[in-house]
Amino acid sequence: MKVYSLKWAAALVALQATFGTSAHAATPANNSFSDISYVTNDKMVAIQEAVRQGLLSGDPQGTFRPAATLTRQELAVLLVRALKLDPISSSSTFKDVQSKQFAAPYIEAAQKAGLLSGDGLGNFRPNDSVTREELAAVFVRAVGGVNAEGGSSILPKDQSSVSQWAAGAVDKALRLGLIDIHDSRLNPTGEVKREDIAPFLLDIFKTQEQTATINSVDGDIVTIDNVPYLIEGKLKELIGNSNKDALKGAILKFNSRNRNVDGLQQLEIVQKDVVLNTNGLPESSLLRISGDGVQIKGDTKGIIELKNGVSNIQLNGNVNHLTVNSGSDISIKGTGTIGELKVANANAKVTLNPNFKVETIKLPKDISVSQVIQNYNEVQKQIGQIQSADGTVQKTTTVTSSSVTFSSGGGTSTNSVTNHAPGVTTGFTDITLSTADEPKKINLANSFTDVDGDTLTYTAESSVTNVATVSVNGSQLILTPVSAGTTKITVTANDGKGGTINSQFNVTITPVIPEAVNHAPTVETSISNVTAGVADGIKTVSLAGVFANEDSDVLTYTATSTNAGVATVAVNGSDLKITPVNAGTTTITVTANDGKGGTVDTQFNVTITPVIPEVVNHAPTVETSISNVTTGVADGIKTVSLAGVFADEDSDALTYTATSTNAGVATVAVNGGDLKITPVNAGVATITVTTNDGKGGMVHTQFNVTITPVIPEAVNHAPTVETSISNATAGVADGIKTVSLAGVFADEDSDVLTYTATSTNAGVATVAVNGSDLKITPVNAGAATITVTADDGNGGTVDTQFNVTITPMIPEAVNHAPIVETSISNVTTGVADGIKTVSLAGVFADEDSDALTYTATSTDTGVVIVAVNGSDLKIKPVNAGTTTITVTANDGKGGTVDTQFNVRITPVIPEAVNHAPTVETSISNVTTGVADGIKTVSLAGVFADEDSDALTFTATSTDAGIATVAVNGSDLKITPVNAGTAMITVTANDGKGGTVDTNFTLTLTPLPAVNHAPVVQSTINDISTEAGAMDTTIGLASTFADEDLDLLTYSAGSSDPSVATVSVTGDQLSITPLAVGSATVTATADDGKGGTVQTIFQVTVGEKRGLFFSELAWGEGDPMMQIIELYNAGSEELDASKIRIERSDSGNSIEISQNAGASIPGGATFVIGDTMYFGDAHVDYFMDMGFYNDDSTPVTLSLYYDNQLIDTAVFQPHTTIARQSDVTHGNAGHYEASEWFDEGIDYTDNIGIFNSEAP
Structure with a gap:
């Protein structure tokens, strides 16, 4: 995401020019603020510079308060100063702003200018902090960007936190780079600090001249040297979307003001093979061309300079001044008139299109025209005057063009005088009027000058005529207010010889606020009755919100008490002060006065209660000492009742706390009225019990607690199995088998043991106990489990088992x-x-x-x-x-x-x-994939250690070719290697020789077959086309590639099907242009296995351009002069043999023979003349038309191309008519008379040249 930084520091050298010294004079920088040492160096420099410029100030104590939040009234002052608005000293618009406040005139000016407003309830909230989203909205209004479109979209991570009302303004502020973001976050509701505002002011509100490079153009926003600027007025026609390709990387010299491009002085086009429409180019500006193959469309009244390296340029329109600074071969194509062609480089080799007319050529010193004009013999009739470097005229020929007509003559004539355009002597200052003001008159003679002494005429226009209108009477500009708002006035001075210059200024019309009828204040909220004690002191009741005033008048208050012996009252500002005197009740009347005769009362009761003597608190006392306590470590919690230990004279409810001097011997806690003593270890501790009456009184008592050690008691130990009984095998016929139980069991307490026994299968063997002998009687072959139980008679028992196998009676070998x-x-x-x-x-x-x-x-x-x-x-x-x-x-x-x-x-x-650790919880078996990466198994809770030893863990894998393991702290890390199964053993070690193992099974599943998504191997270039043009087809097979050689299928979508639709057939993408606009096309490749990839490109659809009738000439003096001029406004070359013109007079249709091999290039005319015409007008194709056979009836002409009707015109006898220069395509089926203008009788000068304006 692209984020615009506030690059104010680089422009510090121009700051004096930025803010000026008129109404808001700069002040010396305060370098001695005592509290700005901690701010960053950049902010410190910005603060000091803003102070020097008179934008910021500190307080009388010499502090700046950088960490304080910026208030709304402070912001109003800053905006008025930065924008050089005049403070308005009038009654305040807002209820909470008094006219005598320092900021009041600034708040009024900011409100009138539409920068700040109130809360809808008539309040301005002057002391409220300014949030970052509020600041963004204000900046957008200040630079005139409320309706701005375009620019790079920036979406911060906390976009959802932006308030709904501010969303649009914040978006525009980010696009215009007016607000910064940090770590991709805007912090919209964060408060703006005073230290933050200085860099904003220095970056945004400055006026300077600069030379910089255009990065991009998008809508109303042009990014120059990575800083967004707004484009307004006619300049938008030049620096706009229609020229955005040509303007990439362009170098411009301009004036900027409050993030607006305010005046263009020079523009250099560096791109190659681009089209530049010069509409909106200021007359006084210089257009440099350094990119090759540039096509210029439209008339250019300023100077065009061709720099070194340019070899081709196409000019479609009239150019006042063209300078060639290139020292190489250069071809000037197109059609139109060049007023002055100055060849500045003696090495230049210029080839002129024969369609050009040149009024004057100025040559370098000692250079002839044939040396620089390569096809001079071919175009010499198109050249008027040739002038040497010393001013000597080498040749003068009458050449009629749309700009200057030269006198005919032979040989050397007197020097031609170069006309200089007028200039601006004094720029206009912005003006503020009210809707009630009389029209304002301004003498224009003081604002413009002309070095040639030409008499100047003036015109003026207002950008918003419903705000103010303008008219010119001689040299006097008359400005008439219409309604509240802001408009831009453009004044043009014309010397009558082709030289003009513009100057602009802003006019703000403020509304007339009629004097309001006074409305008395009203009671908005009743005052609640008040109860207070005689000794409670002064009681304050706020009157804020009690009264309201429709006129927002500042109210003053008075108050009376019906019984001053109970309570007196006084008013301090908007606070009512009630002073109790004696117990009782009184009625208080409060009166609000608006100072204009309007008052209103409200009443409430005040009850004063008598003084209640304060009760003296007595601290509790110890009534009975607590006896010392002796108890054993194993005796458990000992409870000592605190009832009767303490007494309280005031019968206060007592609370208790207790402490132990040795918590290693015994701890204590209080539960209600009981003291709980918990033994810990043998020893002695002193217990302190404190009681508190809750009123500051407390007392404590102490006693000793002796904890005796544990004295082992005689504990019965159950018998144990000393020796396991071996499994027994006997034959069915072997008889009773005796197993001695002596030594099988043991008893730590030497108790006399008794024995019992059971068999799990009495059908195999039965058992009986005789004293300490176990008798086993075989019954049948088989197996049985014998359980023998020893009982010590004191509740302790233990079992042991063994197996008995009874074999059948088969003789066996002796064992x-x-x-x-x-x-x-x-x-x-x-x-x-x-x-x-x-x-x-x-x-x-x-x-x-x-x-x-x-x-x-x-x-x-x-x-x-x-x-x-x-x-x-x-x-x-x-x-x-x-x-x-x-x-x-x-x-x-x-x-x-x-x-x-x-x-x-x-x-x-x-x-x-030491007790070895134990396994507390088994680790579950793990199944994971080879490709799933390292698997982490937590060992927390798997092991336990009775001694609370810190355990360390190690782990092994039975097959490192399947998986390896490692331990990190208490985490087991399993790294898959190959598919298969391995046993993982984890060992816990207590560091004292104690270890324990646990195992689990790890199963690794194999890698799935990996599909590689297709990739974009060649991006698709952006496409520019025209509405209604032929489909553009793009092959997608070379755009995408697939590593797996999967068969790809393609799809595509358009972001705006109303501009262009798309379709895909096989691997061919077709784009159909429909209407003017821009659409993003997304092309997708799918490998059918879940892998997809997309590429996007822009399709820009320009206005429909095609072939149409551009001029129809029917001679009067020479009735055989019957000419039809066609113009190809498109970019594609057209086959002339596909042209057919049908006539309404039943004459033969007009068609171009295929044998002629004729074509019409884009931006060129094609002239058809009658074979009987032998005049000087340029004709591309002659044929018998014979309109002169009936010279009384207009003929309707229908133009077809490739059998499709594309234009309709009416051929008027003995009249020459031409199409307006802004026409780009024909009108099929109907004649649009408003698109044509009459050039008069026998007018042939513009035949073969389109884009001539109506005279």
Whole structure:
């Protein structure tokens, strides 16, 4: 998005000229403001410059208050000063602005100029802050941009925050660069600070002459050196959309005023092969051409200069002055008349189109005309006077043109005098009148001068005639007010020899405000009754809003009390002051007076209540001390009632707070009338309880709290499984099998255990307990799970299970039980040393080579817990002590063997026992795509640590070819590599030897087939065409490309089908121009797989231009002079053989033979003459027409091209008529007489030349 910055600093050198010194004189810059040191340097310079120019000022204390918000009355003052408006010292329009206020005249002037208005209720709100959207709206009005169209659209991110009333103005302010945005935000409701306004004033409200480059033209807005300016008046015809292509990069010298292009002095066209319409080009300006192939349309009264490098130019119209500064070959094409052709470069080689007439050629020193005019022999009859550099006239020929007629003569004649256009001696100042003022007369002779001493005539016009009209009587301009508003007056001085000059000024007409009939004020809102105490002091009642006045008069107030012994009253401004005297009631009457005889009263009652003696507050006291408290750490919250502890003489409701001197021993809180003591650790703390009566009275009391440590109680410990019971296998015929339960269970409390047992399948085996023996009775072959329960008689139980397999009675080989091959050494380790691993490899042997499984038990699981993992025995220390570990090897066939060893666990000295982290929540399996990028899994909440240790995490993948993993803080980052499945293991480590793992499965799905959207490989150039012209066809196959070689389909749309419609057939885009305007065409390519791409280009449709009758000549002195001139206003060359002219007199139609090979280029005429005509007028094609056979009846001519009727005209006997210069196409089927003007009898000068104005 393009954002215009306020580039005021670059123009500081021109600031004195910018603001002038007339009615608003500059003042010395105040460099000593004490409060602007913190503002940015740019703003500081701007503030000081604005102060110097008299736009801004500080306060008497020497401060500027840069951070203060800008008020509406301050803005009014700034605008009037910046625009050099006259303050209006009259009665204020607004109710809340008094005439004696400093800003009142400025507010009136700003309101009358349409810059600021009130709130619809008659208020101006002078002290309200100015918001940025209000500032934008005011700036748009100030520069005259309310109705401006065009410019680059800027849409800030906070567009939705713009108020509905300001939306249009904000949009225009952004397009005109009048308001800035930061970080793509406007902040529309933000308040404008005083430090912000200076750069705006210096940037927008300045008048200066500058030379700059045009970036673009759009509607009413031209962007010059990246700054938008408004174009007004006739200059819009030149610097407007019709010439925007030609004006790209153009260099212009101009005057700017309040962001308006106020006067054009020079314009240089740098583009090649463009068309420039010179309508609106000021007569006194210089038009330079440095781009080759430029086509100039329209008459040019100023000077055209062709710069070096120009080899071709086409002029279609009359040119007063043409200077050739190019030293190379140059071809001047087109038709028209050149008043003065000055060849300034002696190396120039000029080829003139024979259709041109040249009144005077001025040559360089010592150069002949044939040296610079390459086709002089061909065009010499078209040249009037040839003048050498020293003024000597080499040749004079009578050449009649639309501008100057030269006297005929031979040889050398007297020097021709060059006419100088008039000039402006004194510019007009803007004028303000009222609708009741008499017409104002201005002497124009004082404003213009002519160096040749020519007598000047004057004309004037008003841009808005319903505001003011103008007329000229001799040299006196008469300005007559019509109605309120603003108009621009253009005064033109003419020397009668082709020289003219314009000068403009603004006229503001203010309305007459009739003297209003006075309306008495009215009561808008009743005053509510007032109740106050005798001792409450003066009571203030605001009278704002109580009264209203239709005339917005300033009201004064008086008041009376019916009982001054109860209350007295006085008025201070708009405040009513009530002073209580004694208890009682009185009626107050308030009178509003508008100062013009109008008054109104309103009444209300005032009740004064007596003084109630203030009650003295007594602080609470301690009634009963709180006894010291002793409790245990594990005893929980202790409640101490505060009832009866404190007393209050006034019976005030008391509130309580409490503090503890040692919150590490006990904390305290108050709940209503109870004190809650929460033990924390053993120790002593002092508790302070404070009570407050809510009226400033308070007292506190203290007591001690002793927290005793936890004394372990005798806690029953449930029995534990000391040794697992090995699975049993027995045959059906083996009889009862006895399994000893001795050593299977243990009880920390040495309780006597009793046992019970159950079988899951009594059809396979039944069980019974006899003392400490478990009896298993086989029943049938099969399997059953046996559950044995130990009960300590104190509520503690524990279960253990084993499997029993009953085999059928099949003789089996004899099994050999395993044996102990090597004893296991005793182990000593510490409580904090973590799990100890003892390898069981080599400890046992089995004669039958049976695969052995191992179990292990600890005689004291309070000291050690053991477990077997494969052939490793894992010893986990629990507490300091000694236990015996029994390891059992089982061959799975009933053979077992035990071995024992001792484990001594040493205590932790001095650290606490570390608890390894645990898995709190499993991580869900993850499925994602290879192309989905890094997947983040949060580890928060997955692990827990009893010791609150800070955990660190690591992670591994079972297949790094599928995915890699990394940990960042508490996030697990999974990077897909290839499709497949991997197991991810995440380990939590507490940094103290404690770790825990958790696993989850990661599944990666393969990459989908990637479709590549088509791309634009060649943009489509913008198109300019004419309404009704042939369709333009563009091949889209070369515009788009597709990497996948997909078959593309195409579509297109037009932003304005009323201007141009589009259609697509295959890969061909057709554009049909319908009406004048501009449309954006969007062409879309679709690969059928979801991939699309678009390209856009502009289609500009100009006014319909075509072939039409441009001149009809029927001679009087030479009746055989019967000529039909056609003009091709279009840009395409036309085939003359397709022309047919039908006649209403039944004569033969007029057609051009194909053998002639004739054509009509764009912008050229084609002249058809009767074969009997032998005059000097230029004729392109002769044929027998014979209109002279009946010279009394007008003949209607119908022009056809390619069998299509395109124009109708009436051929008048013995009369020459010509088409007006602004005609661009014919009228099919009807004759439009208003488009023609009579050139008189036997007039042939303009035959072969179009764009001649009516005489």
